[in-house]
Amino acid sequence: MRASEDQLRSWMIGGLGGHAADHAALLRALVPLLRAFYRRRMRAQDDAIEDLVQETLIAVHERRATYDRERPFTGWLYAIARYKMIDQFRRSGRLCPIEGLDEILVAEGFEDATGAFLDVERLLDTLPAKQARAIRATRIEGLSVAEAAVRDNIGESDVKVSVHRGLKALAQRIRNDFR
Amino acid sequence: MNTDQLIDRLSQSVPPVPRHAVRWRLLIGLLFGSIVTVAMIASGLGFRPDLSLAMHGFSFWMKWAYTGSLSLCAIAATVQLSRPDARPMHWLWVMAVPVIGLAAICGVELARAPVAQWLPMWLGHSWDVCSSIVFLLSLPIFGGLLWSFRRLAPTRLRAAGATAGLTAGAWSATLYCLHCPEVTAIFVLTWYTLGIALAALLGALIGPRLLRW
Numbered sequence: 001m002r003a004s005e006d007q008l009r010s011w012m013i014g015g016l017g018g019h020a021a022d023h024a025a026l027l028r029a030l031v032p033l034l035r036a037f038y039r040r041r042m043r044a045q046d047d048a049i050e051d052l053v054q055e056t057l058i059a060v061h062e063r064r065a066t067y068d069r070e071r072p073f074t075g076w077l078y079a080i081a082r083y084k085m086i087d088q089f090r091r092s093g094r095l096c097p098i099e100g101l102d103e104i105l106v107a108e109g110f111e112d113a114t115g116a117f118l119d120v121e122r123l124l125d126t127l128p129a130k131q132a133r134a135i136r137a138t139r140i141e142g143l144s145v146a147e148a149a150v151r152d153n154i155g156e157s158d159v160k161v162s163v164h165r166g167l168k169a170l171a172q173r174i175r176n177d178f179r
Numbered sequence: 180m181n182t183d184q185l186i187d188r189l190s191q192s193v194p195p196v197p198r199h200a201v202r203w204r205l206l207i208g209l210l211f212g213s214i215v216t217v218a219m220i221a222s223g224l225g226f227r228p229d230l231s232l233a234m235h236g237f238s239f240w241m242k243w244a245y246t247g248s249l250s251l252c253a254i255a256a257t258v259q260l261s262r263p264d265a266r267p268m269h270w271l272w273v274m275a276v277p278v279i280g281l282a283a284i285c286g287v288e289l290a291r292a293p294v295a296q297w298l299p300m301w302l303g304h305s306w307d308v309c310s311s312i313v314f315l316l317s318l319p320i321f322g323g324l325l326w327s328f329r330r331l332a333p334t335r336l337r338a339a340g341a342t343a344g345l346t347a348g349a350w351s352a353t354l355y356c357l358h359c360p361e362v363t364a365i366f367v368l369t370w371y372t373l374g375i376a377l378a379a380l381l382g383a384l385i386g387p388r389l390l391r392w
Contacts, residue, residue, distance in 0.1 A: 018195030027186045054185050059392070061189045063332040065200035066262045079263035083334040087391065 002141075003029040009073040016064060027057055030077065032141045037081050039142040056084045123170055131166030134159045201261055205254070205327045209350065212323025216316045216354050224312070224358040238362040241284060245367060246356065248277040249349035249375065257324070257346050260339040261331035278372070284364040303361040306370050313374025314381075317344070317351035321382065325389055333390055340386015341379050348378025 003011075008029060014022025034053045042049065059080050067076050120140070124132040130152075137148035138159065149156040180188075197203065220226065233239045252274045259265050289297060303309075324343040333339035352371045361367065 015193055016196045018193060020190050020193040023193045024186060024190035027189060031182055031186075050182065054180075054182055057182070057185060057189065059332070063263075063330060063392070065196045065204070065330060066332040068262060069198070071264065075264045076262070079334055080332060083263060083332075 005072060005074050012067060012073050013069055030057060030060065034081055036140060036142045038085065041085060052084060052088055056081050059084060126173065127166050127169060131162045134162035135166045138163055201331060202258055204330060205258060205261065205324065208323035208327030209320060212320030213350065213354065215319035216351055219316060220354060220358050226357050227360050230357065239356065241364060242356045242367050243353060245277050245281050246349050246353040246371060249274060250346060250353055253342055253346040253349050256342040260333050260335060260342055261328065263332045263334045265335060281364055281368050285368055288364050300363045301365050301369065303363065303366040305361060309370035310374035310377065313348060313352045313355055313371060314377045316355055317347040317378040320350055321347035321378065328390055332392065336387040336390045337383050339390055341383035344382020345375065345379040348375035
């Protein structure tokens with residue numbers, strides 16, 4: 001399960017107070033968030049993504065003094081992640097696809113992201129637990145089917161079927177809501 | 180190194196961070212730069228001999244109010260831009276207030292003086308060096324701020340460079356008042372502002388290169 005904004009923020013504030021355990025918990029919780037963030041936005045090898053995730057973790061660690069305790073944590077985090085990604089594009093001399101750029105610059109606003117996140121969470125809560133877990137793992141956290149199967153200790157086909165059924169049920173529910 | 184090892188290593192040194200760490204860091208950079216600048220004024224230019232007398236006069240405080248208020252705005256903007264999630268700064272327009280205020284004083288001054296005096300008032304005794312001195316004196320302060328930024332996280336590098344340059348320029352102009360004996364508002368409005376603008380321009384030009392992290 002993803003850590004919530006409140007949880008991340010309290011870990012961050014604990015780390016700023018000098019609690020190493022909070023800081024470590026925060027950094028661990030950021031790994032899946034950052035992996036998903038970069039996977040959604042870049043067409044890159046897993047190695048490159050992982051390098052960027054590590055670089056972002058180092059930046060979060062070294063520049064944690066710039067976090068303002070009164071402001072949302074994820075806004076601060078994604079501002080750093082976005083900066084690191086753009087810096088990466090600049091270094092590799094590659095052009096950022098324009099249609100992606102708007103999304104990067106605007107749509108990653110904290111409210112939008114949180115709003116969408118809450119909507120997704122609410123929808124997933126209506127599904128059976130196994131289907132919700134499978135969808136979270138493969139579609140949000142960015143795990144492969146094999147990784148998700150190992151993590152939940154179930155078969156790969158079980159994961160696939162759960163995702164398929166879960167998404168179908170969600171689509172049906174949204175269609176009904178619109179009517 | 181895999182990510183878990185990295186996290187273990189990073190979590191080994193987690194010193195507490197004071198609440199106003201960003202402000203302190205910028206102030207320390209500003210302070211060290213200022214020490215160098217004041218030393219440059221003391222050794223190269225000398226303080227104005229009538230400084231204590233001038234501090235009772237209007238024009239000295241007019242100059243300080245102008246450059247001081249610009250510095251304060253610029254420092255506040257720099258503090259904001261040193262965080263990655265800097266919010267839009269619509270309040271920056273208040274920087275027009277000191278400029279407009281000084282321009283109003285210019286108007287009054289010029290209206291009171293005969294037209295033949297206007298050119299000498301505008302050029303003073305040091306128009307040819309004033310802007311470049313303000314610019315040169317701003318460099319140590321700019322260097323101090325660059326040091327501050329090494330632990331900060333600006334994401335709008337050009338804007339952050341410009342506000343750091345503006346801070347350095349406005350603050351060096353404030354310190355330069357300790358030497359400069361010019362008294363007219365039109366002089367300050369033209370030549371001081373030019374020097375400050377040059378410092379801001381330099382910051383905007385080299386910010387993206389020097390502030391990367």
